[in-house]
Amino acid sequence: MILKIYFIIEEILHILSFPFLLFLSIFKPLRKEIMPRLFPHSFEGKRVILHGASIGEVKSLFPIGREIKKMGIPLLFTSATINGVNTALKENFPAQLFPLEFSLSHFFFFRKLKPVAIIVSERDYWMRFLNGVKKRGGKVIVVNFSIARKNFFKKISISLLKEMNPRFFARNEEDRDFLLNLGFKEIKILPSLKSLSLSPSEEKLERDIFLAVSVHEEEFTFIKYAFEKLREKTCVQLVIAPRYMKRLNHLKEIFSEFNVSLYSERKENFDVLIVDTYGVLNSFYPRARAVFVGGSIAKRGCHDLLEPSSFKSPVLFGPNFWNQKDVAEVLIKENGGRVVKTPEEMVSVLISIFKGDENAPSGERAYSVYEKIRASARAGLEEIIKEVSWLS
Template sequence: MLLYRLLISLFAAAVLLRHGSSRLSVPDPQKGPHVWLHGASNGELASVRPVLERLIESRPDRRWLVTANTETGRDMVAGWNLPGVSARLAPVDLQRVTRKVLREWSVTAHISLEAEIWAHRFLQCPGPVILLGARMSEGTARGWGRVPGLARRVLGRVGFASAQDAASMSRLNALGLPETARGPVVDLKAFYAPPTVSPPAEFRRESTWLAASTHEGEEATVLAAHLAARASEPDLRLILAPRHPRRAAEVRAMAEDLGLTVAQRSLGETDGTVYLADTMGEMALWYAAAGRVFVGGTMTDRGGHTPYEPAAFGAALIHGPDVRNFRAAYARLAGFGAAIAVTGTDDLVQALTTLADPAEQARMGDLARETLRPEAGLETICDKIAGTLEPG
């Protein structure tokens, strides 16, 4: 424990240099007992929203303290306007700071998401500790393995754990997670429910493809493939949604240099063989508009973005080789032939051509959606959480 306290103190010093004293407390405590739910940032917290909403619906009297390591994560949760939920920046896991938060917010239980395993929060929480969508990589497991006593104590406090893949669950068990705490393997992102949206009428789903959340280095491949694929499919239209909309001018110039016409969403333009979706918060529109989706971040060193959201819309999936952020999900897709893996422009052109037939698009989209269906349903997970929060 001494080593952990030393390391967390060094980490806290670095955080305080960057953020000031905002991470040494959780201000404006609300009256009454709270369940403390913590996720690193937007992705983790967005994935748990369906669970949180179901738990609030079943127990509207329960209060929640939801914390994030980032201001954007905190603001996102605050914007949900869920009853009984207070969104705050997470405190650093110093012993005194954690004890103060637990006391001032009358914390009765702690739920932590994915890789957020913090020793003082787990050990000092007066009630049940729950780990959801747990992710334990080989490297992180080796780190915890250097302090086996601490790992057993911390994980021994967990009353219920669901892991997002079987390998993570196996590593957690080896480090000290009680067998009685072992729950189903479920990636919370699999609970994504597509909203009802109406994409612009000019898009015909069967002749539209989407390059979603692309990064620098990917757009050149995407645009070259689009140009080549249009030789055999002249009506093909591309929706190109860069991960960072601020790169819109750069991406537009790349397309126009190839002789492609561009319509830019932020400028209100509509006519173009490439539709540059350079706005925030509208990805559901583009998933609904496209029958084929290339998942960005998979041809770079970013680890790939989620396949769950496009699959939920019934889109046929295409991705590059770098899928480590969702390794288990992409392995399942590969095992069932439910996605097409590509390595470059030629492969991407071939994938687009293979999926040009609307019937093949629909078949692959349905297969991806079925393949990524979670092992346990939302209701089952929520029942397990409720049973741990209220034993007996």
């Protein structure tokens, strides 16, 4: 009943916004995102849908996608962003933007498609989309489930999923207990599948490089201050990858007193190298002596900790790791990573790493954490594949 009321209110709001969306579609940059979601293409026949919000979530579903593909079961990746869609297409998976939450858009999307199941990574729950799969006989499966801030509104939104009878694979016991308390049943614990989608280099080619990845605008000055202090004590280069490319100019301004270069310029000599190209971080991880992961100082939530760990890099991150708690706590315990709350604290930890102090976070220990999580995830993947193969 609650879900029906939700859909009625949502549909009214969407009808009111329809003229505005059509107006926005006049502009070319927005047209590419709005029109394919407003009037989506419909793939034909039975398919398993794999849905991720953007690049990271889509990548985490690749191990499942590869196994489904091996079994000869047709599949379809959907994403909320063009970057997410392109990431799946590069791996030769069929992919498209998922439909807007309009009845009309869903009519077009499901016109020929017969969903066997939808597998959603993490928290990108679009109720009408999931309900559309359920109404057509498909199973709803949620993997990599983790809710860091379990407030009243999160409880209400997750509770709406009950009518779809989803199968949850939670990342830790705390998330499993949260779901059990809401009345969901048969919750399995499965570490992040992202560990299975990584392809780390076997060789570690360390240079005096400090790598900062997925750095938000609020963290630029934090990194700059730490780098200034670090340069007073060691001849280190900084490679920094902003979370959003549209912040490149601001980032260049902040580091203007240094010899700044862009990755696309292919210059060898630099103090600070700004990564302005997607998909190239794997070439820097093997060369980095240490990696800072952004979102953790800016109160956005820490980004992926497993990727740098898989390249045997000690990992630094701020105190806001609530969305990566399961990985962060193990890294801290095993001394493969360290929480840094101030630039001074970061400098102190980095110097200990560069000097090779025994008590400093170790890349080998970080890699050991990655290997353990990967082994557990591989075992859990088999359970998901069994469920999908049975449904098909």
